[in-house]
Amino acid sequence: MGGKFLFDGQPVPFEDGQTILQAARAAGHYIPHLCWHPDFPPHGSCKLCIVKVGGRHVSSCALPARDGMEVESDTPEINGERRALLQMLFVEGNHFCPSCEKSGNCQLQALAYELDMSSARFAHFYPDRPVDASHPDVLLDFNRCIFCELCVRASRDVDHKGVFALTDRGIRKHLVVNAESGRLADTDFAVGDRAADICPVGVILRKRVGFAVPIGERKYDEASISTVAMEKGE
Amino acid sequence: MSDSIGMPRVRVATTSLAGCFGCHMSLLDMDERLLELAKVVEFDRSPLTDIKHCGPCDIGLIEGGVCNAENVHVLREFRRNCKTLVAVGACAINGGLPAQRNHLDLGDCLQQVYVKRDGIEEGGVPDDPELPLLLDRVHPIHEVVRVDYFIPGCPPSGDAIWKFLTDLIGGRTPRLAHPLLRFD
Known part of the structure; x- marks a missing residue:
């Protein structure tokens, strides 16, 4: 059946079973990710792909797209949270x-x-x-x-x-x-x-x-x- | 950058803590733009001036991490005197190469280098009172003082340092984007 959702204000079509991340990519919108890979099922552990849907944080690699969703991704708030996640990864290991x-x-x-x-x-x-x-x-x-x-x-x-x-x-x-x-x-x-x-x-x-x-x-x-x-x- | 005859020049201090002076070499790598910079900048304490202590400054550029007691004193002197303190390069930002010893015991390290190493006959860990005391770990400078800005890179390119300084002196929020933002 599929449908459309709004990604940062832009309409993005999706087919049934597609996640937000998959549909956004197919429409040319990049969402940062580390543990997600196109050849593997979603893992949902790195949280870099978080987006905001209806005011809630969700992992876009794991959440199936729904008709009429409003998704925020490339915003100062979400990117700031992604940056903090990266910073925690950097200090947790030895990244020289x-x-x-x-x-x-x-x-x-x-x-x-x-x-x-x-x-x-x-x-x-x-x-x-x-x-x-x-x-x-x-x-x-x-x-x-x-x-x-x-x-x-x-x-x-x-x-x-x-x-x-x-x-x-x-x-x-x-x-x-x-x-x-x-x-x-x-x-x-x-x-x-x-x-x-x-x-x-x-x-x-x-x-x-x-x-x-x-x-x-x-x-x-x-x-x-x-x-x-x-x-x-x- | 516009000519600023009659304007007070921006006072800049620089130092290398646990660094290799590579970032200072990069500063010099601005080439003829150094002449542009010299029109608006005056150097305080720096290897370029050989001034030994930092006076009141607008900008302090710190290369290298903090590996010994002297580094801590110098860094605090810079923080006290500089309105804006900038961590320049990988070592100032995450400890860099010197921090590769951080998961080892310092005593073991010193024994290995000065006592147990092949070819050392009458070894001994240097203990001259003139030598600054080593810290057990190498720290990025932001773990010791508040840092206003970071210029990553090993070293950051002359272009990156130029972009940063001209932004800052020109009153713009300094921002390094691809391809000037590099960690290697």
């Missing part, structure tokens, strides 16, 4: 962009640019998260994990290997590797897995290709994440 191979290709960094984040504002946690360099082809740098679970979902649902999981809760939540030893080398993880290239930040990195593309010439160096997302469907 200048020494990160993902810099310029990183969605967390690109969203910070998009939302005018010039500092992390809060006090940094500086958690101790040792890297796992055991695998011959892939390095895991847990310092940058934002708990989007894309690697968990990709490895479980696409690769059918279940290599990754989140463990503990709250402040102690962290990404683990599903092996007795806890090392990636002791799993059947392979560089060709879907999970190997799904990480939006710099946790899962292929070895021996570092800095092949120089900083300054990378995906989000050339264009903003909203432009890249809408033009290339990423």
